[in-house]
Amino acid sequence: MTHDVTEDKVLVARCVSTYRTNRVGQRGIDTYSWIVDLIGSQPNSRSVMVTHGAATGVVTVVSGSAVLHSLDGPAPDAALVIDHARSLHPGAIVRGLALPGDRQTKNLFEEARMPAQLLVH
Secondary structure (H helix, E strand, C coil): CCCEEECCHHHHHHHHHHHHHHCCCCCCHHHHHHHHHHHHCCCCCEEEEEEECCEEEEEEEECCEEEEEEEECCHHHHHHHHHHHHHCCCCCCEEEEECCCCHHHHHHHHHCCCCEEECCC
């Protein structure tokens, strides 16, 4: 299994932007975007993009807490992105961020026994 991890700010920003663009008008996307921007703007925050196959996700770490967001792609590949994102931060609680109605992502987080934050709009 090959996972790619990059801290390249341009690639991370492109991943987040693509996620947002593909969900324009979806319930909760404005709040989702605000939260992602807020955690990314914190002092000492660090974001990495994790990919596996056709799936991508971004993990943003702030003060020892980690949030996996902008998760996109086929479920089997996305599940491996989740597993790899968690392995990057042993001992830390990695939370997942999902939009209202995104049952696939929420299910993936639950299957990984990961605390998932579902946005209510």
